[in-house]
Amino acid sequence: MDGELHPCMRGNLMSVQTEPHLFEVATRDLEGLPDARGESVRAMLAADHGIEVAAVRVILGYQVQADLADEEADSLVHDLFADPIIECGSRLTRLLDDFPEAPEIAIQVGYKPGVTDNPGQAGLDGLLTLFPHHSEAKVATNRTYAFWGVPENVEPGALASTLHNPMIERASVAGPAECSEGKWPALGFPLNPPAPYSEPAAIDLEVSDEELMGISETGLLALNLGEMRAIQDHYRDPNTRLVRERLGLSPNAPTDVELECLAQTWSEHCSHKIFSASIHHVDTETGEDSVIDSLFKTHIMQPTLDIQKEVDWLLSIFHDNSGVISWNEDWSLCIKAETHNSPSALDPYGGAITGIVGVNRDILGTGLGARPIANTDVFCFGPPDYDGPLPGGLFHPSRVFRGVHAGVRSGGNESGIPTINGAMVFDERYIGKPLVFCGTVGLMPRRLTDGRESHVKTPEPGDVVYMVGGRVGSDGIHGATFSSLELTEESPSSAVQIGDPITQKKMLDMILEARDSGLIQVITDNGAGGLSSSVGEMAELTGGAELDLGAVPLKQAGLSSWEILVSESQERMTVGVRPEDCNAFEALAVLHEVEASVVGTFTDSGAFVVRHGEKPVAHLPIAFLYGGCPQLHLESEWVPPLHMPFEAPDLDAIGMGEALCRLMARPNIASKEWWVRSYDHEVIAQTVIKPFCGANHDSPGDAAVIAPIQGGTQGAVISNGIAPRYSDIDAYAMAAAAVDEALRNAVCVGVDLDMIAGLDNFCWPDPVESPKTPDGRFKLAQLVRANRAIDDVCRAYHLPCISGKDSMKNDAMLDGEKISVPPTILFSLIGNHPDVRKAVSSDFKSPGDAIYLLGQTHQELGASEISYMMREEGRGGIGGATPDIDAERNLAAYRALCSAMSDGLVASAHDCSEGGLAVALSECCFGADAGASASIDGLLSDCEHLDAWGALFGESLGRIIVSIRPGDREAFEEAMEGNPCHFLGTVVQGDAITFSRDGEDVLVASMGSLRNAWKGTLDGGVG
Amino acid sequence: MAGRPRAAVLSGFGINCETETMAVFEMAGATADRIHVNQLVTGAADLSDYQIMAIPGGFSFGDHLGSGRLLGNRLRFGLREQVRGFVKAGKPVIGICNGFQVLVKMGLLPGDDEVSLTQTASLALNDSGHYENRWVTLEFDPSSPCIWTRGMKRIRVPVRHGEGKFVTDDRALLDKWSASGQLAVRYVDPITPYPSISDETLPYPTSPNQSWRNIAGVCDPTGMVFGLMPHPEANHSTWLGATWTREDSEHGEGEGMAIFHNAVEHLMGG
Known part of the structure; x- marks a missing residue:
């Protein structure tokens, strides 16, 4: 790099200590070797944006911040960044200068500071392989797109907007004038400055109701008035005050750390308040007027508990990260699906990859750890050919589709987990919020060599708490509470992250070895709510925990106590290990190059106690944290909607x-073949009935059948059912159709009907009546009817639900217009297959x-x-x-x-x-x-x-x-x-x-x- | 040799096909150990205790900076003499998919007599520009010195990669490798009669990546080191085939197993 600042550097305020080295790499001009990256961009522009350009070339850039000697830098070009056979590399000049004809437009795209840069991380790893003494080096990546033959009506800025997402990325643009003078785009190094640390503060809750709600809203806490008052009451309790005084905490007011922890734990996302609510339900058709005490307990859990009396294979239901069934005497299977809707709306790629690697961790965090062996993905998008008006702040559905697909593809493929089944549903109402369901099946031995059953967690007071995997950053703060709110133009970018499948894969390899060596007492993932949820939930098992935020490794200095506690930074598991096993556990971490840090201890003190170094920052009684959230009381009223009848033409x-x-x-x-083919659906060599079948490998399969034990012929069947259209008439029919479709698909391949289990994933628009949701009673009645269908149909099919999830705020408020998704249930099924050789x-x-x-x-x-x-x-x-x-x-x-x-x-x-x-x-x-x-x-x-x-x-x-x-x-x-x-x-x-x-x-x-x-x-x- | 040969199946850093790769060696009569690359670096495991080395498929280091590049560098710089010693001892080595990319980028394949670890070929992005999982038909060069492919004609196996287009910057090398039988396995159109290996690039998706001369895999001059983009270990049993429900054959071993049998039989003196 010549050191001269280009016009495009305007606005880059980051100070850079040493000028970073810029290494650039492009495809060599060899006959028979196209620039496939450039061709893909050209085709994407034509397909998704209707922009036809003559040619696109892509240059990969690596910015290295390190004090490199010349010969080291030369070596990096040839031994690390550029492939000597198919690529050309440079470090002192710009490759844009080397094209025979200067491009008309050049656009450089790189990540914003603080955003996960996976290729950059890999580049750093590669640099350290060659030059280990540069341990302080930093590497960031960017891409430069060079265009020729751009239509005159296409502005450089418009082209740039198709190539980056301003929420996570920066773009530097050189238009025709700059290009003709060789003034190329040049982004500065994305230095992440230290976060502005703020001391833990006490929040005074002795204020009016309006001010209480103000605290909730400005803090993005998503707590309602009843919940804020419950917290207020807790801090009025003389016993609470006595304990706090002794510890040196603000006696009569929560710290910000405590308030954030409560908000995460009590969020709709984490505690499913609507499914636990007391619902007054009125049916105008039948005259029914009744009260339902928790839809979940009444219609989901009870049928399963009743079926559990008849079968012996339901090992673990509802309470762990996924439901577990005993598949045979040696192995059990577990399954879980989750949604990642809001993040996928804001950054389709990052949201989706985070979704898939996140649900993989639910499997890894089941029992004492299960191996993820199969993924399923179901997406609901706006129509890809939608040509109506698009509210501000929304991506076109085709871009959401492409981004989500790419995220799930990277997440699944790079993790070595086959994507064996899925579905795509299109409806205009998913333009506001796409639904991205990611599901994973896990396999674990019934018993470990030490005799423990692997589906049972066995924590004891005194066990050491480890945080394993990635570090904590400011990315992913408030994901749980954010997803409990509607999507608006102001939705925070900190809620968006990019998953890192390789860090997670290394962690997964390490954790499973630790499990098999008997080193794990208890494990769960860090998902929504971060450490506050993971340590808090496991503390419920022993009756307490102590956590030191000062011991948590950070991506970025200066994070405040509450941020460290609730950050949802990815690729982290929390593990409890007996003190005598810590050395062996840490040795495994070193072998796999995984970071494992002691952050606390499980106790039986009855409280979740958090310090930051020496300073106490939170003391929350377990009973209050997990039992103090007041039940909601909601109103439901069913009035059947009216529709014009179907009219059949005479043909x-x-x-x-x-x-x-x-x-x-x-x-x-x-056919979704083009999209599905880019998922690896056969890694692990177990997929018997694949997504494609037929003479030409292109007709759609129904359920997937896998034979997870190498060489074995006992199989597992995995299927999905989804039918949101029927909600327009009756959500009961929608839910019944989803369950039947999942089972029908499984029957098509020959499932063992005596061992089938289900997963219910509800995605609803906000069903709580309020000025913003005047039709809340109707949407809640739809929820009641859907639950009753699940109850009726699952009982009749002897199909117990073993896990599930709900996402209840799938609305977008954009340009003052509310877009609500149609009430949608994804019903997933896992079943036994007695002999895969007989699959159909x-x-x-x-x-x-x-x-x-x-x-x-x-x-x-x-x-x-x-x-x-x-x-x-x-x-x-x-x-x-x-x-x-x-x-x-x-x-x-x-x-x-x-x-x-x-x-x-x-x-x-x-x-x-x-x-x-x-x-x-x-x-x-x-x-x-x-x-x-x-x-x-x-x-x-x-x-x-x-x-x-x-x-x-x-x-x-x-x-x-x-x-x-x-x-x-x-x-x-x-x-x-x-x-x-x-x-x-x-x-x-x-x-x-x-x-x-x-x-x-x-x-x-x-x-x-x-x-x-x-x-x-x-x-x-x-x- | 006496007893079952021992295979070191490498793992770690995003390799992800080690389970099935270990399984196929076991099925073929070897024993297989999962060996983390770092166990070789620290000396906790020693390659010289093994008769076979396999680098399975996967996404080592996320395929960033080019698939196989970073793991190739870890081996080329961190384990240089161990790996060279293994190859010079005439022990069989296989790299599948990402493992093949590793072997090519560290210079073991197509390789040279000196085992100089100089890269002479590469695996570029598929012409389609993206990752694909689809089934292909492979045909083997009957005159190849490759011990892994001995006696094999055709098999059906899946490809699962985004960067599988075999290229070099010196086309004369292609003729040299062809003459020495190092272009051991190519993509062919299954409807053509055997033999039908062709140097003309076949249309997509018969050739899924538009590899030069339809090359799917190559061996080194000795025939002991072999690598290929497709996944023979993924077709270890008939019920893993793409169209087995349309076929009336007896169930048993899949078409990919012959490769692993060949290596084990070679070591057993077969």
Whole structure:
């Protein structure tokens, strides 16, 4: 770097002690070696922003702050930063000078100070491999994009805004004038100045109610008046005051540390206040007027407790970081899913990667530690082709989609955990807040070699508290309370983080070795609420803990006590270790290059006591911290919404085929292959039924089947169900459809119906009535109905919920307009598979095979995908009957089918869901490169007033398309006796898919055109 | 030699396929130990106690600064003599995916007679610009000296990488490696009859990364050191295949196992 400041350095106020060295790397000009990074940017600009540029080149920059000798710097170019074969590197000149023709626009993007820079961290590691004496060195990375052939109407600033997120990144832009003079963009080193430390302060709560609420709001505490008063009361208690006086704490007022700790612990995010509330529920249809004491206890936990009396495989439910089932005598499985919605709205990549590595830690923090072995990802986004007005502060859905996808891809792939199953749902109301569900399955031995059961935590007073993994920074402060608030333009950037999968992977390797060596007494992750939650929750088990904030390693000097306590900086676990095991534990940390620091001790003192060095900063009785939050009292009123009815046009068979083609192209139904392929779905060599099946590996699988023990044939089935559209009519139908879809998918691969367990993840708009939420009673009634559906259906299916999560503030207030997500449940299922060699895939196998439809079809087009399509095309509404559920009937049919599968009678099975029978049958044909000839005559016996639209596009529950080899038909029909199972027709050679009624064609389509439509919508636009 | 050969399967820093890599060596008749790279650095483990070294797939150091680069440097600078000694002793080494990238970037592959650890090739970003998991068909050069691929014709295995395009900056080397049988394994179109290895780049996605000459993996001049981008260890059992539900074959070992059997049989004097 020549040391001359460029115009683009304006605004960079960071003082730099020594001028950083800038190393630059670009792809070499070799024939047959494109600049693939540049090509990806070019294609992304065209696909997502409609900007066509002629060429893009990407230069990777590494700023190194260290006192390097010349020969050291030269070595770094060739031995570290630039690949000697395919890249050119420079350190004293700018590569932008080297292009034969100067670019028209050059944009450099780098992180803001304090934002996690994973490549920078890797670069530092590599530098220290070569020159260990530069232990004080710092490395930051940036990217420079050079453009040629930019359309005249595209401003450099607009181009820059597509390439960086100002919340976490900086951009330096050189337009045509600067470029022609060789004035290249040059960001300064992102030095993170020390945080402004503030002494722990006492907060006077002896103030008016308005001032109490002011304290809550300005502090982003998200506590309501009742909760603030409960805290006020605690500090009025003479016993409290006596204890505090003795300790040297402000006797009659909380410290800021205590108030923050209470706010985290009592946040909606951490304590699920709405699910625990007392709800006065009124149903205007039935006249019901009742009080529900906790939806969670009544409708989620009770059914599971009742089922637990009948089975012996429910090991750990609801109280740990994930639910645990005993899979066989040697191994148990656990599963957990979480959402990371608000962070993903602000920074899609960072929010999503943090989400996936975060839920991996929930698994690692289950029992004494489980190994994450599979991820599932379900996303709800605005439509990628949305062209309506976009409120300020929001990213276009296609950008959210691409960023979230990239984050989950990095997080899963780099952690070595296969992404085996997922879904994507599109609806305009997810523009305000995308829903990003990240789920993980874990595996752990039933017993450790020391005899302890690994799903039981065994902490004792005196155990040493370690913080392991990453350090604490100002990133991630207030994530838990922030997610308990609606999203606004002022949402804090500190709530956004970027996960670091490699730091976490090293920690994971170390923790699992420590577990197997019997060194772990208790473990949990640092997620929402940071140390306040992790140490606090485990302190509940022994009855107390002491924590020294001064012993916590920091990313950044100067953090205040409360910030260290509640920071949600990633990649950290909190572990309890017996004093005599500390040496062995620390030796493992050294081997794996993982930081492990003693930060406290578990006690049985009855209190969570926090010091910062010698200074006491918090004393919170465990009973108050975990039992002091007052119950909410909420109002719920159900008034069924009104909708225009679905209107079916009168179409001939060709017209119906064209309607099917349009349906196949809708984002909710279209192939997600381009996106899913970039997830590793096979690492660990266990994935038996993959996301793709069929002759061309491109037809969609239903549930995933894994065989987690290498060489073993016992399997686990993982599936998901999600059907938010039905909430528009009735959230009961939505919830029932989600549970049935998850189970149906699992049945399609041959799950063991005697060992199935569920996860309920609720994402709701704020259901608490207030001036900001005038329709709170209705939204709460939707929640009540959804819970009742989960209760009814899970009981009927003997499907216990073993864990779950709720996110209750999925609203965005932007430009004064409130956008609420449709009430959404993701229901995930894990089940046993007795023998993976008998698993069944969804693709038709051979022409001549017989096609059957299991289950009953009714005229149920309300809120179906086709009704939304017709409404968008200007015809009718979405009103009508939603799918009813007859769980007893479905379960009997599912049992018969699974039994036929284990007898080897079933060639294929595919779930009938969005888009109904016609869509599902087409997908089965794609997998076989074949057509099908089917009749809907048999379906009429299920429902007298069933019409062709209901038969072909209705989404009645409990239905599965199966195909049977001709020689197995008789045995199959016998196996299905007593269950609704209609013969539809046969798989045929060629391209024609036809449905007939009474011998007349009602739908005719070409498999090839359907497949093109289905593949064309979400093709990624890149590569 | 007597007894089961011992395989050192390296781990740490983001390597993540060690579980299945250990499993395939065990299935093939070896014993496998998971060895953290730092155990070799500190002397807690000694490579000379092992007959096979495997560097599994993964995302060492997050693939930052080029996949395999940083782990390659740890080995090239931190374990230089241990690794050279192992190779010079004529012991089999395999690198899979990220492990292959490590071997190429530390200069062990395609390598030279002196084991000079000089990089002569690289693995560039796929032409698609992104990571992909998809199944491919591989065909082996029957004249290769590679002991790992002896007697093999074709197998179906997945690729799972973003940087797998094999290139060099000296095209003359490609001819040299081709002549010496070091271009041991290539991507081929499964519908063509065997043999069909071709130097013409096959269309995407038959060639998933647009590797030069469809190269999927290479060996060193001795045939003892072998690396490839695809994952043979991921197809260790028939039920892990991409289209096994469409096939009527008996269940048992998957198509990828032959590679690991070859190494074990070589050591057992087979």
